Amino acid sequence: MNFNSFLTSLGTSCIIFVVLMLLFAWLSKKPSNHVIYYPSRILRGLEPTESAKTRNPFTWIVECLKSTEEDIVATSGVDTAVYFVFLSTVLGILVISGVVLLPVLLPLAATERIAKPSESTSNGTFNNLDKLAMGNIRNKSPRLWAFLLGTYWVSIVTLFMLFKAYRHVSNLRAKALSSPEGKPEQYAILVRDLPPLAPGQNRKEQVDSYFRKLHPETFYKSMVVTNNKELDKIWGELDGYRNKLVRAEAIFAASKEKNPEGTRPMHKIGFLGLLGEKVDTIEYCNKKIAELGPKWVSEQKSTMTDKQEDASLVFFTSRSAAVSAGQTIHAVKLDTWTVMEAPEPRQLVWGNLPINFFHREIRQYIVYAIVALTIFFYMIPITFISAFTTLDNLKKLLPFMKVIVDIPALKTVLEAFLPQLALLLFLMLLPRFLMFLSKIEGIPEESHIIRASAGKYFYFSVLNVFLGVTLGGTLFRTFKTIQHQPDMIIELLGDGLPDNATFFLTFVALRFFVGYGLEISRLFPLIVFHIKKKFLCKTEADVKAAWAPGDFSYATRVPNDMLIITITLCYSVIAPLIIPFSAVYFGLGWLIQRNQALKVYMPRYESYGRMWPHIHTRILAALIIYQIAMIGYFGIKKFPYSILLIPLPISSLVFSFVCSKKFYASFASTPLEVVCNDKKSETDMDAIFKSYVPSCLGSEKFENVGHVSHYADVLSEQI
Amino acid sequence: MNFNSFLTSLGTSCIIFVVLMLLFAWLSKKPSNHVIYYPSRILRGLEPTESAKTRNPFTWIVECLKSTEEDIVATSGVDTAVYFVFLSTVLGILVISGVVLLPVLLPLAATERIAKPSESTSNGTFNNLDKLAMGNIRNKSPRLWAFLLGTYWVSIVTLFMLFKAYRHVSNLRAKALSSPEGKPEQYAILVRDLPPLAPGQNRKEQVDSYFRKLHPETFYKSMVVTNNKELDKIWGELDGYRNKLVRAEAIFAASKEKNPEGTRPMHKIGFLGLLGEKVDTIEYCNKKIAELGPKWVSEQKSTMTDKQEDASLVFFTSRSAAVSAGQTIHAVKLDTWTVMEAPEPRQLVWGNLPINFFHREIRQYIVYAIVALTIFFYMIPITFISAFTTLDNLKKLLPFMKVIVDIPALKTVLEAFLPQLALLLFLMLLPRFLMFLSKIEGIPEESHIIRASAGKYFYFSVLNVFLGVTLGGTLFRTFKTIQHQPDMIIELLGDGLPDNATFFLTFVALRFFVGYGLEISRLFPLIVFHIKKKFLCKTEADVKAAWAPGDFSYATRVPNDMLIITITLCYSVIAPLIIPFSAVYFGLGWLIQRNQALKVYMPRYESYGRMWPHIHTRILAALIIYQIAMIGYFGIKKFPYSILLIPLPISSLVFSFVCSKKFYASFASTPLEVVCNDKKSETDMDAIFKSYVPSCLGSEKFENVGHVSHYADVLSEQI
Structure with a gap:
């Protein structure tokens, strides 16, 4: 050059x-x-x-x-x-x-x-x-x-x-x-590689009893990681139809301005909306939401009970307790109960949590x-x-x-x-x-x-x-x-x-x-x-x-x-x-x-x-x-x-x-x-716990659809 | 071959x-x-x-x-x-x-x-x-x-x-x-590389306030490491004369069996006992012990106050607290307040403790x-x-x-x-x-x-x-x-x-x-x-x-x-x-x-x-x-x-x-x-603390010489 x-x-x-x-x-x-x-x-x-x-x-x-x-x-x-x-x-x-x-x-x-x-x-x-x-x-x-x-x-x-x-x-x-003002992740640790369950025990009991024994004074709650793939899918569909419905309603409302009757928006349900039967979007979405709602709730339940993985988040009542726990070897078998400081809720890669040590x-x-x-x-x-x-x-x-x-x-x-x-x-x-x-x-x-x-x-x-x-x-x-x-x-x-x-x-x-x-x-x-x-x-x-x-x-x-x-x-x-x-x-x-x-x-x-x-x-x-x-x-x-x-x-x-x-x-x-400068009295532990509930398991989004699921509470108490 | x-x-x-x-x-x-x-x-x-x-x-x-x-x-x-x-x-x-x-x-x-x-x-x-x-x-x-x-x-x-x-x-x-039944070392951690003192503060205060802040519920006491070289030397001499006295008395007693008056043992005080003035061993040893006793006490005091080094043992009220503390990073500056699980009292190499990180x-x-x-x-x-x-x-x-x-x-x-x-x-x-x-x-x-x-x-x-x-x-x-x-x-x-x-x-x-x-x-x-x-x-x-x-x-x-x-x-x-x-x-x-x-x-x-x-x-x-x-x-x-x-x-x-x-x-x-299976009520924390007091600072050995020194208490409370 x-x-x-x-x-x-x-x-x-x-x-x-x-x-x-x-x-x-x-x-x-x-x-x-x-x-x-x-x-x-x-x-x-x-x-x-x-x-x-x-x-x-x-x-x-x-x-x-x-x-x-x-x-x-x-x-x-x-x-x-x-x-x-x-x-x-x-x-x-x-x-x-x-x-x-x-x-x-x-x-x-x-x-x-x-x-x-x-x-x-x-x-x-x-x-x-x-x-x-x-x-x-x-x-x-x-x-x-x-x-x-x-x-x-x-x-x-x-x-x-x-x-x-x-x-x-x-x-x-x-x-x-x-x-x-502590962040949620400062009160939690991530525990992976949980050992196999004893007969008749479930994950939640296992984790709770283990950490209650080791941290009797500072343990708050645990949240067992579940396999949310199926649930995520249903939630994605549900969310999609919901957005589509809102949009279709907006289009319909807008069309009323030109024409008092309005034009009900239609779409095809085949490949990429290009093929297949043509349906009324508002009706179709409402029908689909009504179908998926109960499916979502039942899938939530089965996820919570049957799809527990061998990883868990564990919450502590103070930041120093969580920090100490995150740095201390817990089990004699080092490839079980491996701990680390919890990532922020928004950057947790849920799907990678259950992958085991080796x-x-x-x-x-x-x-x-x-x-x-x-x-x-x-x-x-x-x-x-x-x-x-x-x-x-x-x-x-x-x-x-x-x-x-x-x-x-x-x-x-x-x-x-x-x-x-x-x-x-x-x-x-x-x-x-x-x-x-x-x-x-x-x-x-x-x-x-x-x-x-x-x-x-x-x-x-x-x-x-x-x-x-x-x-x-x-x-x-x-x-x-x-x-x-x-x-x-x-x-x-x-x-x-x-x-x-x-x-x-x-x-x-x-x-x-x-x-x-x-x-x-x-x-x-x-x-x-x-x-x-x-x-x-x-x-x-x-x-x-x-x-x-x-x-x-x-x-x-x-x-x-x-x-x-x-x-x-x-x-x-x-x-x-x-x-x-x-x-x-x-x-x-x-x-x-x-x-x-x-x-x-x-x-x-x-x-x-x-x-x-x-x-x-x-x-x-x-x-x-x-x-x-x-x-x-x-x-x-x-x-x-x-x-x-x-x-x-x-x-x-x-x-x-x-x-x-x-x-x-x-x-x-x-x-x-x-x-070490915790303000213990002001910590809202429940909010911290809820911030880790994945959105597909959360209840806020769908309260308006009428299927309120108190997952956050259920997660900790019922199972 | x-x-x-x-x-x-x-x-x-x-x-x-x-x-x-x-x-x-x-x-x-x-x-x-x-x-x-x-x-x-x-x-x-x-x-x-x-x-x-x-x-x-x-x-x-x-x-x-x-x-x-x-x-x-x-x-x-x-x-x-x-x-x-x-x-x-x-x-x-x-x-x-x-x-x-x-x-x-x-x-x-x-x-x-x-x-x-x-x-x-x-x-x-x-x-x-x-x-x-x-x-x-x-x-x-x-x-x-x-x-x-x-x-x-x-x-x-x-x-x-x-x-x-x-x-x-x-x-x-x-x-x-x-x-x-926990061992003393399970209740203690070794802290090295203490940072420089703030003006008007002493080591003991520094260590105590730091650990009391970080472990408010489990901190028991600290024991600042001192430079015991001089004290060790005096103690060694004192112990030597004491043994010599006991032996001389035994020889004297044995000689009485042959001769009712007994033969008072004598020795030369020069090089290897081969040269120099010949003295009566019992008298000489008693004199030396009387001389060294007060010297030992005053040296103890000066060691405790003036010869504190930048390392310390810290004791906790439970084994899990000590284990957690020993594995957790304490300070942001990693080359200060470095912690490790304490060695057994009998295998602590006292002289190596104050050597700093780098x-x-x-x-x-x-x-x-x-x-x-x-x-x-x-x-x-x-x-x-x-x-x-x-x-x-x-x-x-x-x-x-x-x-x-x-x-x-x-x-x-x-x-x-x-x-x-x-x-x-x-x-x-x-x-x-x-x-x-x-x-x-x-x-x-x-x-x-x-x-x-x-x-x-x-x-x-x-x-x-x-x-x-x-x-x-x-x-x-x-x-x-x-x-x-x-x-x-x-x-x-x-x-x-x-x-x-x-x-x-x-x-x-x-x-x-x-x-x-x-x-x-x-x-x-x-x-x-x-x-x-x-x-x-x-x-x-x-x-x-x-x-x-x-x-x-x-x-x-x-x-x-x-x-x-x-x-x-x-x-x-x-x-x-x-x-x-x-x-x-x-x-x-x-x-x-x-x-x-x-x-x-x-x-x-x-x-x-x-x-x-x-x-x-x-x-x-x-x-x-x-x-x-x-x-x-x-x-x-x-x-x-x-x-x-x-x-x-x-x-x-x-x-x-x-x-x-x-x-x-x-x-x-x-x-x-x-x-984690501590029997808290039965732990004798004072005995644990005392087991770490080095023998040259301890009191037991010399109680019969009349110079009782309550070092173990003094160490923790006075300084």
Whole structure:
């Protein structure tokens, strides 16, 4: 990629960004769009902020900058606050590194006289970007000392910022957990792997007697997990007919305005409403609801009695009792009565609870194997994509392309976007698959599934996108010289990095300009909402569903950011020009996502910052990749003091060990200290218990249908 | 080593054994020796058993065989019972393996026709022992199938027996821990890494207020750890003078019988009682005691107030509260307020308690490094010893030895014993050093130090004795052919094993004949006791101290047994003849040590079988070494199906993983289940608290000196 196509790519992205920002400024002022640009505030019963009214297009920026961490915790929860700690930490690393590296390394690289012309880039046309990189320094040059010190500087800054951030997040989590109004999950533990029943005993008795014996003073109630598959299905149908009925009634009422008799809405009951008999919707739904109601009630009963699984939630009368119980081994047989702190009610994965101990272990290893296969199976196409990214290659391999490619304007655009777009599209296929894999591991908590999925996605993107593109390009060229020497990988890594610097520069720029432009302008949600509102929504509930804002999808957001960090760290010394690009990415990201956190997204769960240790470890992994790559690259530059870099990865490992000892366990479980300020008298244990009753077993929703089921009480007392 | 010298060695050992057994039968009947042969029974206030009175020399065997596991637990504790589980498990493995392997593999090996004479042993004289080993099978012979199946059989039997044993030990531990009369350590936790004091606060207040807040209903008292070094010294002196006084008074009283005036005992106060002024012992001791008493009291006070360290014991009013507290994270800062279940009072290593969190970690890694260095440093001499063990080598290298070595009788004896004795003597140097290293790691519990030390000793003996002798001998011969190929190690292992089979056969025989002969005859303790009694003991206490029986010293006993297992497993298929020898070792060991457990040794601590996971892991390690060595050896035999052995080490690893998940955590901490049957009303909390007061701070010992110090009360209330 030459300098021109780089500028074209950058320019085009920038124009798209400006257009999107203008669209945002214009669209967000319109009151009819407020549900798209301020849904979080509306749901919390607040007015849209000042920025919706003023004509100043920068008000939202001021609002973002003014907002404090407490605001974020209050509006969007600790998880979002931790995400911003992550963004600002990385921004801090980049700014502090850049302030030192850019003024020192860029001039050093630019003023180096090239010893031999053959050291310039492969296509012979030397360009300005490569001149600013470490590749421009001669082998064994004393100027390499500055780059070596730069490597140290980046490492030290990263470790320092990470430590500060970990401590900060740890306090943030402790503060949130210690709030005097306890959350339901703080009063409960999840017990899995219940042992087989004694004859004549039922699950409920078994669990109650066991925990009453072990925690005589603090045990409150238990809730045995049931197999709700069938019940969920019936409830889904029932709910569907109910919604359909409400909608049909709305249509009927609306039609009365045109025609006093009204037109009774009809629909076909066959495949997708396209085939089969045509029926009166209102009558049909009423009939179906009347049929399903009793079925639902009887299924509820049979679920409660016959479909009890070997897992249970156990509630305690105080938070400290629950915290202690969740961390204490209960049974001598460790694969029975396994306990853990209960997940939040809303993120409990009910279907994963009964999976037993060794099945969970086995599932986990099978999933790991599948993920590993996926990573290496996808490696092949990515390697090809990276090797094909030059138009020269395309022409060589696909001669018929020559006609198209030789049009100069098209050629520049193609060269600029082709490889990045292929890569971006490619990465969009994967997250759902990884989420599915993480779910079948048997994890009982949604936020944990998301973390597991984000972890897999990170490995995928680092291995495939970053190492794949870097090594792939190099491998394609130097395949014959490798000859199965595994220790060559460090050298290869160092060798491959500089050639792809410009590619990644464009990649980062495309990400922040187009990605964040789309993020803040919310073009797609806006269009979808208006189409839905116009053609599909019949009731208030429909409209509300159409603008439902969704949440920060950490499962893809975090690994994408992590990929940028990995790339930036690796190139920070080799091509320091990437630092300002990346700083803009994280700065802009902070600003735009701050806006979204304050005004748009609604969190779907709260894990009190348990994402942080995950992020921390992966930033450290990126740092270690960077340090090893630098050892390799200094080796290639024939710099004899490159061994001075060896302490770096070792100290990163020591740092990781220290941090995990100092902080990790308090993320995995709750320290007793933070829950000791209970207000016992005020705890509404019944409400806590009821919050865990799954909606298909609950009674509220169907009270108006006339089939009140006091499941919550029944669950605890009758069985 | 040829067949003759093997028989000589065996015969000599056997004669020594018979002599020692006769000595035992004769000596143990004498009433004056009962304190040596029945000290444990005497200390527990029982008569010596039947075997002391009857003339039948085999009564003790009957008594051992009749004793049940409950007897062992009652007389010598769970740890000893677990040690017997270990012995019987290994015996079981050997017997079941041997019953199948011996009748099948020995005839197969013996009837194989040798293809080439060069395949026989190096010195050309073929002997009967080698003919019974796998080395006698031709390369690629189909008979190797039987040996391959044999390898599988041994592995399966080992895994099966290990699983059964782990389950058994786990139940044994749970049963012992759940006994209704709780032990003091079950009511306490150890808290280390207390954070810095707030101004104006003292340790006692800090600990009390923290735990009272977190455990308002179950907290009883705390005991802050103090630096007792100075106090210990004064107490030691005081105790010394007190003993000396008692003894001097006894001597004076005895002298009155001869001479009505009596001779007042005198001694010199200089170096070792050999130099300096001569003084009247009784007067001098009284003076010293009068001096030290007040000093001791004032030092007690200053220790209590000024020498508080940042660790504490915390007592709870119920066992379940203590168990929960010991497993729950207390502080958000994980390197403060770290908790663990309290060790037994008698095995608390008071001086290690205040070492802080990261120091412990650092110390641990430094100790690991030192141990690794030790292992590899000792490797050099052991390699030489092994290479020198043949007399031929000795003659070659030390020509002046020729005269001695050529005497036929001497030659045979030398050949038989020289290498084994060198090895045995060598191994006696190490345990103390390893115990010292384990102690400075900062472990707070004596039994844990012993386990850590036994672990190090195991690695040392396996690496040095077994691998060192095996590989060392081979290395010496094939040094030039290795040329730095690390993957050669498996082949080398396989290659080196068969040559040393006879060496290890003699090694095992020497161990059980001489080792166990000395063990049961207790010749050394008997002789030492009689000498002491005759010349040194003046008082009853002196005599009692002279026959104090000591305990099973697991720190060396277990790794020695482990070495035998490792050797036996590795040779089980290559030279099946080792199986009966080893079975005799463990059978005889079981019998003789059962006798010692019932009648001789007094346990110094009780860890409720925490040694077992340690033993289990190391037997598995031995099994994996064996499986890898077999892969190597089948490779050398050019047996194409040797890859069929690869699943073996993998399944051993899986087995190890499953066992650790299923059992390990309940050894590391106490499951809540086992301590839930508290008898609350009967718990004497004050006695529990007092049992942890170190003797130098206690009051009982010195009540008769007139300086009663109510330390136990003061400790809890005054400070």
